[in-house]
Amino acid sequence: MKHYFVINPVSGKADKIDVVNDLIVPAAEKLGIDYELYYTKSKKDGMDYVTAKAEEANGEPVRFYAVGGDGTLYDVVNAAYPFKNAEVAAVPKGSGNDWIRLFGGMDTFLDLESNIQGTPTKLDVIKVNDEIAINQASMGFDAEACSEQGKMKKLPGAIGHFTYTLAGFYCMITRVKHDFDVEIDGQKIPGPFIFAVGCNSRWYGSGIQVAKWALPDDGKLDFVVTRRTMNWLRMFIVMMFHWNMGGDFYKYPFVEYIRGDKMVVKAKKPSQINVDGECHAVDSMTMELDKGGITFVIPQKSTYFEDRKNGTINGDIDLGKKHGKFCKKFMTELDPYNILCNRKYR
Numbered sequence: 001m002k003h004y005f006v007i008n009p010v011s012g013k014a015d016k017i018d019v020v021n022d023l024i025v026p027a028a029e030k031l032g033i034d035y036e037l038y039y040t041k042s043k044k045d046g047m048d049y050v051t052a053k054a055e056e057a058n059g060e061p062v063r064f065y066a067v068g069g070d071g072t073l074y075d076v077v078n079a080a081y082p083f084k085n086a087e088v089a090a091v092p093k094g095s096g097n098d099w100i101r102l103f104g105g106m107d108t109f110l111d112l113e114s115n116i117q118g119t120p121t122k123l124d125v126i127k128v129n130d131e132i133a134i135n136q137a138s139m140g141f142d143a144e145a146c147s148e149q150g151k152m153k154k155l156p157g158a159i160g161h162f163t164y165t166l167a168g169f170y171c172m173i174t175r176v177k178h179d180f181d182v183e184i185d186g187q188k189i190p191g192p193f194i195f196a197v198g199c200n201s202r203w204y205g206s207g208i209q210v211a212k213w214a215l216p217d218d219g220k221l222d223f224v225v226t227r228r229t230m231n232w233l234r235m236f237i238v239m240m241f242h243w244n245m246g247g248d249f250y251k252y253p254f255v256e257y258i259r260g261d262k263m264v265v266k267a268k269k270p271s272q273i274n275v276d277g278e279c280h281a282v283d284s285m286t287m288e289l290d291k292g293g294i295t296f297v298i299p300q301k302s303t304y305f306e307d308r309k310n311g312t313i314n315g316d317i318d319l320g321k322k323h324g325k326f327c328k329k330f331m332t333e334l335d336p337y338n339i340l341c342n343r344k345y346r
Helices: 019-031 043-056 070-080 099-103 105-109 112-116 141-152 161-174 232-246 304-310 325-331 336-341
Strands: 002-007 034-039 062-068 086-092 119-128 131-133 136-140 180-184 187-189 193-199 221-227 255-260 262-275 278-298
Touching: 002 019, 002 043, 002 070, 019 034, 019 062, 019 086, 019 112, 043 062, 043 070, 062 070, 070 086, 070 131, 070 278, 086 099, 086 105, 086 112, 099 105, 119 136, 131 136, 131 278, 136 141, 136 278, 141 161, 141 193, 141 262, 141 278, 161 232, 180 193, 180 221, 180 255, 193 262, 221 278
Parallel strands: 002 034, 002 062, 062 086, 086 278
Antiparallel strands: 119 131, 119 278, 136 193, 136 262, 180 187, 180 262, 193 221, 221 255, 262 278
């Protein structure tokens, strides 16, 4: 098998370690694999390279390592997806890297010998309009914040998750009430909305746990829809402390956590869509499960398979007492803000 390391030269410039020369090359040489290093010149260039090499293999197995952050992984996944002979692996560089958290995180994936000798595993993916997401896709506040995050990186000292927090503060002022039509497996969800996200795994936004019980190998997607049924101050507290920091925002009854196969979101005006960190404006988003749609390499030293077997990692949903029928109605439909300010959405 040929191993291709698709390297984003811009990612991880501030890293103290040279991932390519200190980790990849020594491991590849020691294991004696047939490999090639490729430094991307642009997003399209990287995707074209993966496509060309997958076609060149003529059906023989090939493996592509996304050496960078979630954006590099997006490029490799979308280019490799049409080819059943292509495997995808990740070598993290820089900040972000939300997808790999479930399998052990940075240290696990930066053990290159373990990574190269990892287990190719069929995992689910999300088909989002004409794109493929391996981790998540969303519309609403979080997608707007992701879109603004790039601007925040230009600020002095703004790196990693802090850039997303800054973007979130900015978007909390004007982009937290969205007039969408949302339908999950035929079930209509009443609006308006803060955001709607479909998840194949648990984290996004450089460490925000948006879908506590999502699993990429259970043949289902976890849809998390946060409705705007409360006043701004209450919403700010929930979004800042329970969504951005605590990861327990799901316990509030205005959050719908539904496991299913398909979600359709239609916007009254163009809104940002976030597909594994790649953002652009759309009128609508259709996302649906592709079960076992990609082969991803889980490092040898990852405890994921063991944790799945013994239940340390499981998908059992427990939303808490506030999602009881009475409490849910009292804290959403009968909330004074919802009664007074959301009449036009009913």
